[in-house]
Amino acid sequence: MSTARPALPQREPATDLPESVTIYEVGPRDGLQNEKTVVPVEVKAEFVRRLAAAGLETIETTSFVPPSWVPQLADARELLADLGDVGRGARRPVLVPNERGLDDALAAGVGAVAVFGSATETFARKNLNRTVAESVEMFRPVVRRAKDSGLWVRAYVSMCFGDPWEGPVPVEQVADVAVRLMELGADQLSLGDTIGTGTTGHVSRLLDELDARGIGADRIGVHFHDTYGQALANTMTALRHGVRVVDASTGGLGGCPYAKSATGNLATEDLVWALDGAGVATGVDLAALVETSVWMAERLGRPSPSRVVKALAGGD
Numbered sequence: 001m002s003t004a005r006p007a008l009p010q011r012e013p014a015t016d017l018p019e020s021v022t023i024y025e026v027g028p029r030d031g032l033q034n035e036k037t038v039v040p041v042e043v044k045a046e047f048v049r050r051l052a053a054a055g056l057e058t059i060e061t062t063s064f065v066p067p068s069w070v071p072q073l074a075d076a077r078e079l080l081a082d083l084g085d086v087g088r089g090a091r092r093p094v095l096v097p098n099e100r101g102l103d104d105a106l107a108a109g110v111g112a113v114a115v116f117g118s119a120t121e122t123f124a125r126k127n128l129n130r131t132v133a134e135s136v137e138m139f140r141p142v143v144r145r146a147k148d149s150g151l152w153v154r155a156y157v158s159m160c161f162g163d164p165w166e167g168p169v170p171v172e173q174v175a176d177v178a179v180r181l182m183e184l185g186a187d188q189l190s191l192g193d194t195i196g197t198g199t200t201g202h203v204s205r206l207l208d209e210l211d212a213r214g215i216g217a218d219r220i221g222v223h224f225h226d227t228y229g230q231a232l233a234n235t236m237t238a239l240r241h242g243v244r245v246v247d248a249s250t251g252g253l254g255g256c257p258y259a260k261s262a263t264g265n266l267a268t269e270d271l272v273w274a275l276d277g278a279g280v281a282t283g284v285d286l287a288a289l290v291e292t293s294v295w296m297a298e299r300l301g302r303p304s305p306s307r308v309v310k311a312l313a314g315g316d
């Protein structure tokens with residue numbers, strides 16, 4: 001009898017999970033912004049094309065930020081030109097912190113943008129060179145003009161589950177910032193566990209707090225970095241609270257150059273394995289995704305940290 005590892009999980013539908021989940025792929029942006037070396041633009045474009053071909057409908061492609069802040073993504077304009085239609089539309093967001101970034105993104109033909117705030121003052125200063133209040137004011141015209149231009153807009157809040165400089169972050173403090181960002185007119189809120197310290201009870205408490213403050217789970221995405229191995233458990237908790245959008249990064253790439261304790265996001269393959277097994281539709285072809293991660297790992301010169309990629313591609 002063969003002892004080959006199964007390529008798919010045994011499907012046993014879970015009764016307390018949704019029928020389908022939207023995966024919001026952040027590998028090309030969150031993943032590649034944190035690489036020590038700059039990935040050539042044609043490799044980035046190929047990465048995005050492969051992700052789209054594997055069935056990922058929503059892909060955050062890059063950031064329009066000063067090259068001095070994130071040199072790894074300084075080729076945003078070239079990337080979008082290379083991608084053509086594959087990089088356009090409401091399912092291809094890019095990060096923009098300010099009006100200059102929005103102008104460049106609009107000129108590149110994007111159909112969706114994401115602003116990115118912080119629940120804590122220290123990270124707002126380190127990541128945006130602003131206070132929390134100043135960053136909200138920086139985003140205000142960005143969101144307004146983006147909506148006036150017909151774009152889809154996401155608002156991230158970072159450090160929702162702990163901050164490496166400030167320690168614990170009260171859920172009320174996160175909700176205060178989230179409410180201010182959503183009042184700007186964003187379509188979706190993404191809760192960033194930037195350093196991966198969140199745990200399941202904490203996820204429930206924050207979602208309950210946001211619900212009480214008028215931001216229901218139907219407008220929320222969750223963004224867990226997997227530093228402490230909690231990302232998948234936290235994601236499942238969020239799904240049981242009604243969240244239907246989950247951020248993940250193919251191969252588990254990721255981190256934030258302005259938060260050194262941040263490591264990769266929840267690996268998309270680990271998420272797809274868990275959801276496939278539970279009978280939750282994602283539209284993603286797991287084998288094609290694993291093949292893409294192996295291909296990308298060869299380009300980056302190191303193996304993917306994803307357990308599922310290791311199991312499916314690593315052999316014995």
Ligand code: HMG
Pocket residue numbers: 030033063064065066067069070095097098100101102116127128129156157158159191192193194223225255256257258
């Ligand atoms: P600043 O230095 O205060 O900017 O940075 P400034 O407004 O003073 O401008 C400085 C120079 O940059 C000027 O040029 C501007 O024109 C230019 P100069 O006059 O000196 O020649 N400039 C720009 N150039 C290109 N594109 C732009 C742009 N804006 C200004 N958009 C700023 C303020 C907000 C720009 C900066 O702090 C910044 O870009 N920060 C972003 C850092 C970043 O990208 N971090 C990673 C993403 S966030 C993340 O990973 C977390 C997340 O995944 C969720 C989670 O995990 O929690 C989303």
Ligand code: MG
Pocket residue numbers: 030192194223225254255256
């Ligand atoms: Mg992140």
